[in-house]
Amino acid sequence: MNQILIIDDEPGIRDVLKDVLEDESYSVITAPDGIEGLAILEKQRVDLVILDVWLPNMGGIEVLEKIKENYPDIEVIIISGHANVNLAVKAVKMGAYDFLEKPLSLEKTLTTVRNAIQYEELKKENQNLKNYLFVDDEIIGSGEAMKIIRSIIDQSAKSDSRILILGPNGTGKELIAKEIHRKSHRAAGPFIEVNCAAIPESLIESELFGHEKGAFTNAFNHRKGKFELAHKGTLFLDEVADMSMSTQAKVLRAIQELKFERVGSEESISVDVRIISATNKIIDEEIKANRFREDLFFRLNVIPIYVPPLKDRGDDLHELIAYFMEKYKRNSNQQVKVFSKEATALLKEYPWPGNIRELKNFIERINIMTDELEISKQACEKFLNNQQIAQDEPGGLNEFMDLKLNEAKDKLEREMIIEKLKNNNFNISRAAQDLGLYPSNLHSKIKKYGIEIDK
Ligand SMILES: Nc1ncnc2c1ncn2[C@@H]1O[C@H](COP(=O)(O)OP(=O)(O)OP(=O)(O)O)[C@@H](O)[C@H]1O
Numbered sequence: 361m362n363q364i365l366i367i368d369d370e371p372g373i374r375d376v377l378k379d380v381l382e383d384e385s386y387s388v389i390t391a392p393d394g395i396e397g398l399a400i401l402e403k404q405r406v407d408l409v410i411l412d413v414w415l416p417n418m419g420g421i422e423v424l425e426k427i428k429e430n431y432p433d434i435e436v437i438i439i440s441g442h443a444n445v446n447l448a449v450k451a452v453k454m455g456a457y458d459f460l461e462k463p464l465s466l467e468k469t470l471t472t473v474r475n476a477i478q479y480e481e482l483k484k485e486n487q488n489l490k491n492y493l494f495v496d497d498e499i500i501g502s503g504e505a506m507k508i509i510r511s512i513i514d515q516s517a518k519s520d521s522r523i524l525i526l527g528p529n530g531t532g533k534e535l536i537a538k539e540i541h542r543k544s545h546r547a548a549g550p551f552i553e554v555n556c557a558a559i560p561e562s563l564i565e566s567e568l569f570g571h572e573k574g575a576f577t578n579a580f581n582h583r584k585g586k587f588e589l590a591h592k593g594t595l596f597l598d599e600v601a602d603m604s605m606s607t608q609a610k611v612l613r614a615i616q617e618l619k620f621e622r623v624g625s626e627e628s629i630s631v632d633v634r635i636i637s638a639t640n641k642i643i644d645e646e647i648k649a650n651r652f653r654e655d656l657f658f659r660l661n662v663i664p665i666y667v668p669p670l671k672d673r674g675d676d677l678h679e680l681i682a683y684f685m686e687k688y689k690r691n692s693n694q695q696v697k698v699f700s701k702e703a704t705a706l707l708k709e710y711p712w713p714g715n716i717r718e719l720k721n722f723i724e725r726i727n728i729m730t731d732e733l734e735i736s737k738q739a740c741e742k743f744l745n746n747q748q749i750a751q752d753e754p755g756g757l758n759e760f761m762d763l764k765l766n767e768a769k770d771k772l773e774r775e776m777i778i779e780k781l782k783n784n785n786f787n788i789s790r791a792a793q794d795l796g797l798y799p800s801n802l803h804s805k806i807k808k809y810g811i812e813i814d815k
């Protein structure tokens with residue numbers, strides 16, 4: 361039986377919701393404020409939280425933050441009064457499933473609850489499948505950039521040379537690092553990853569080099585560091601540009617000599633480790649701004665691999681879409697779904713700021729959330745936009761909010777046309793193609809909006 365927690369300070373709403381949901385055979389617990397609600401989550405399994413955004417003691421947004429931080433799998437539906445819709449929208453951007461406006465409509469409430477629970481179940485099922493089958497190992501893409509990357513992988517894998525992988529978020533840097541390891545003579549040895557950005561400054565040294573018993577408070581036992589664990593294998597220093605200057609100095613010495621001391625010990629340890637590192641920072645800028653040591657950069661960067669963003673990889677996009685669709689289908693026993701022509705065009709146009717990770721998540725999401733066998737452009741828009749809105753700086757919609765819908769549409773249309781014209785050097789037929797319009801149609805819109813064509 362699915363368990364729902366209602367957090368609302370109005371007893372009336374709690375009681376009505378409880379009755380209605382129990383009639384639908386959900387099991388329901390209630391709490392009058394966030395603090396009590398969070399205490400319940402600590403003790404009981406809950407599938408869904410219905411959360412009032414306006415609460416005494418601890419505001420709904422803060423409660424949501426805590427839930428998402430500690431129980432990322434639990435879906436949250438926000439209830440808000442008309443006056444607090446802004447907060448509800450904010451909550452959705454922070455990961456709430458949806459919001460309901462007061463006065464609550466019974467039907468809408470039940471549908472939203474049903475969908476949220478179904479979404480949560482599908483997500484879980486999907487996660488399990490993924491754990492079994494969705495192994496992230498194959499590198500897809502036969503475009504120019506991937507060809508070059510593949511040949512560097514093949515050439516460098518056999519040597520022990522250090523490799524620095526550069527490129528934006530989600531472009532596959534980690535995947536490439538693992539591939540190099542797999543093709544190297546160290547394949548049977550460990551592949552040890554350190555996320556330099558995720559480890560607090562005070563712990564990074566012991567994380568990398570290990571520590572002796574009693575080296576600092578809480579060091580109850582001696583512990584091996586990542587350099588030691590990677591012996592005879594590969595050490596992957598991820599987000600390497602996020603290390604502090606003092607850690608960089610220590611790492612520099614360790615990779616130069618492949619020798620280091622555990623924290624709290626004088627004894628040097630030597631290891632046989634191959635170093636691969638990666639960053640999504642523009643490393644030249646980091647060096648110029650004195651945030652990254654140039655000497656460390658030269659040490660790490662014996663062989664550079666630059667991984668371009670997805671939007672610059674041409675047909676790789678289609679191959680990746682086909683690959684992820686096929687993989688999803690195979691793992692979920694779903695019927696074959698395809699993207700309509702218009703949907704495909706839209707996906708091609710979309711800038712994919714989160715690159716391949718975003719594409720992969722999008723495909724998973726759209727497969728879960730739509731029943732269409734031919735996935736429409738509208739469905740894609742819905743799920744792409746959601747993400748774009750979530751990533752926008754606050755205020756991304758603001759310039760439109762004072763306008764009527766028609767005016768806003770016109771404004772957006774005008775701006776998009778100008779942008780596409782510029783991108784295509786004011787070549788009307790190419791811009792029209794990009795926009796999915798007939799050239800004659802584009803002509804009339806150019807006239808309508810009084811856009812000047814200055815070549
Ligand atoms: N060429 C590719 N073929 C198939 N899957 C890919 C490819 N590139 C990336 N992926 C998948 O996309 C996701 C993101 O890749 P990965 O974690 O390697 O990116 P990253 O560059 O390390 O990202 P970040 O900078 O955010 O750490 C992973 O699930 C990975 O398997």
Ligand SMILES: [Mg+2]
Nearest residue numbers: 533534598638
């Ligand atoms: Mg990574």
